[in-house]
Amino acid sequence: MMTTMNNGANPSEDFLVMGVCSYDTRAVRWLETLRAHYDGRVILVMTSDYPDGLAVAYDVEIRRVTVPEGFWRNRVGLGCYQWQYIQPVAAEFPDTYILRTDVFDVVFQDDPRTYVDYDQDWVYVEQEGMRNCDNEYMRGWFSINPDVAPTVFQQPVYNVGVICARGSQLADIAAFIGQRRGRTYADQTELALYMHAYPDAFRSVPLFFSHFADMLDQMQIADARHFVNKENRQKYCVCHANGKTTHYLDSIYPYAPYAEKFDLPQSLRPAKVAIDLTIGIPVKDRPVELALLLQSLLNQTFQRFRVLLVNDCQETDFLSENSTVQGLIKLLERSGSPVTIVQGDQKGPQYCGQRILEHAATELIFRLDDDVVLQPDCVEKLLAVIAEGYDAVGPIYLDPQRPTEDQVIPEGTSLEDRMKVGRVYWKDELFLSGILQVNLHPNAEPVPVEHLNSGFLYRKSAACKAGGYFLDYSVVGHREETDISYRMFRTGARLAVAPAARAYHFHPAYGGIRETKGQQMRQSLWDRDEMIFRERLRGWMK
Known part of the structure; x- marks a missing residue:
């Protein structure tokens, strides 16, 4: 199963891949x-069994090494000893x-040998998105490198995620870092920092950065001919999470063909990461508003969800015809959020809600109107309340024209005056609305309610225990x-309202239930x- 290389090099002799880690999935x-x-x-250098x-x-090939007693054994703590383990290998x-x-x-997305240029003797360095500037790590690094002037770093330093070099070069770099540093904790940051701070030590090791060419001037390396523009080498064969959550990688690459091809035991296969949430959206003739909602989903701090769109459009099938909506759907899918x-x-939103309930493959469902925009942490805040033992939780829906109206209630305001803020129908509905609950409980703690x-x-x-959606509306x-x-x-x-979870409800004058012909007909319905609801309510109250 040997792969033929264009230059005839033998992979077993001329190239190898190395990682250092403690074991987990x-x-x-x-x-x-x-x-x-x-x-x-x-x-693979392993610091654990x-x-x-x-x-x-x-x-x-596994090289088992021992981490000092009392030291963190996770990936962050391992960084401070990683170069020590790399050097002998x-x-x-x-x-x-x-x-x-x-x-x-x-x-990995491709053959890692695409990084190698056998005609050049340089170190290939790919920098990821996590950057360091005036943070705790940088201050700690300067404390153990007092001879480095802070002015060396005029711009943020980006972590180094991938390094490709000859073994002798990599060993020299590891030895240099081992001699210079104390107990720091970020191996990939160390490489970037030392390359910037001590360019003379690396002039015998030509470097090529795949990103951020402006760093070349910052490094002040005299022999600039080693930094020719190698655009053809900027092929991403490695997908890096850039210091963010690894759920992104888990959801996009839960399996590769290798496990199935060689019938590996289940215990040695990467675990399938469950997608915890379905976001269900009835869609009815509002492409602009739907695009805003999809964009707000892309920006959520919690990203492990599926999207289920119920196409209830009357006029046109814009889900397949609108290029903006189509583009956002593709972006969601590429970010690990499948769209169905x-x-x-x-027949009405209740039928759409029932479709969502029946098609959702997850225990948690977030049913949203297509004219809503979520604040970036809305889903995360709602899930935090669910984790406290609630079975349903709603965000606070604000008017986009008055986005902070729930925050302007002065202390000492009477209950009667509090009830005047927001859209509240106290006597008719027999329930407290979400905005009223926020006004009564402005401390952002979950507020128990009887309906949402x-x-x-x-x-x-x-929802299934309650019988699902009532379809006779x-x-x-x-x-x-x-x-x-x-x-x-x-x-x-x-049930609860989560005052910390915010969303904006646009209520445009078109689309949705407003597509029902004629205002008089809508009011009649x-x-x-x-x-119907009041009759059902009287039956429940008996």
């Missing part, structure tokens, strides 16, 4: 995606090109969310739904 993912593209030599059969299953292979990458948050479109039947509206996050099991679907959420409450579910 991410080490398996690193090996799994690497072996899907590369059949050459791999050395690992499963029997790992070396055989992935044909990897690199010295064993002085003429071999070694690709050293992170293991914790890296997967199911056809609605134009305008879209909320809930447990599928609680009109195409306007007035009260459909109040109805199901109150029945959830009556069957034992815990609205009144009909209200009468």
Whole structure:
């Protein structure tokens, strides 16, 4: 299964891949995606015990090392000793090109030998997005390198995620860093810092940075001919999480072909990361508003979710025709959020809600109108409340024209005056609305309620226990969310409003239930739904 290289080099002699890590499933993912593209030599320096059969299953050489007692054994703590472990291994292979990458948050997308230029004798350095400027790590680094003037770093220093060099070069770099530093903790940052601060020490080792060419002047390296523009080398064969959550990599690369091809034991396969949440959105003739909502989903701090769109459009199928919406759907999918479109039947939002409930493959569902925009941490805040034991939780929906109206209630304001702020129908609804609850409880703690509206996050099991959506409302679907959420409450579910979770509800004059022809007809259907709801409410109260 040897891959032929264009220049005839023997991969087993001229190239190897090396990583340093403590064992967890991410080490398996690193090996799994690497072996899907590369059949050459791999050395994994392990700082912890690992499963029997790992070396055989992935044909990897494992070097077991010992981390000092009392020292962190995770990836962050390991950084301070990583160069110490790299040096002896690199010295064993002085003429071999070694690709050293992170293991914790890296997967391979291509053959790693694309990094190698056998006609050049330079160190290839790829810099990832995490940057260091005036932070705790930088201040600590200067404390153990007092001879380096802070003015050396006129710009932020970006971490080095991938290094490709001959073994002799890598060993020299490791030895230099080992001599210079004290107990620091970020190996890839150290490399970037020392390259910038001590350019003379590396002039015998030509460098090529794949990003940020402005760093070349900053490094003040005299022999600039080593930094020719190698645009053809900027091929991303490694996907790096840039210091952010690894859920992104887990969701995009849960498996590579290697595991299936060689029938590896399940214990040695990378774990499938469950997508915890379905975001269900009925879509009805509002492409601009839907695009804003999809963009706000892309910006969420929590990213492990599926998107389920119920196409209830009347006029045009803009989900397939609108280029902006199509582009945002592709971006969501590339970021690890699968998007599924199911056809609605134009019978009202309650039918769309039931479609979402039936099609969702997750226990948690966030049902949203298509004219809503979420603040970036909205989903994260709602999930935090669910984690406290609630079965359904809604955000605070604000008017985009008055986005802070829930925050302007002075202390000492009477209950009667508090109830005048926001859209509250106290006497008619018999329930406190979300905005009223915020005004009564302005400390951002979850507020228990008996019903929710305008879209909320809930447990599928609680909604099914309550009987799902009541389908006898009109195409306007007035009260459909109040109805199901109150029945959830009556069957034992815990409901809350999360004042810390914010969203904006635009209510445009078109699309959605406003597509029902004629204002008089809409009002008639609205009144009909209200009468149905009140009759059901009287039955519940008996």
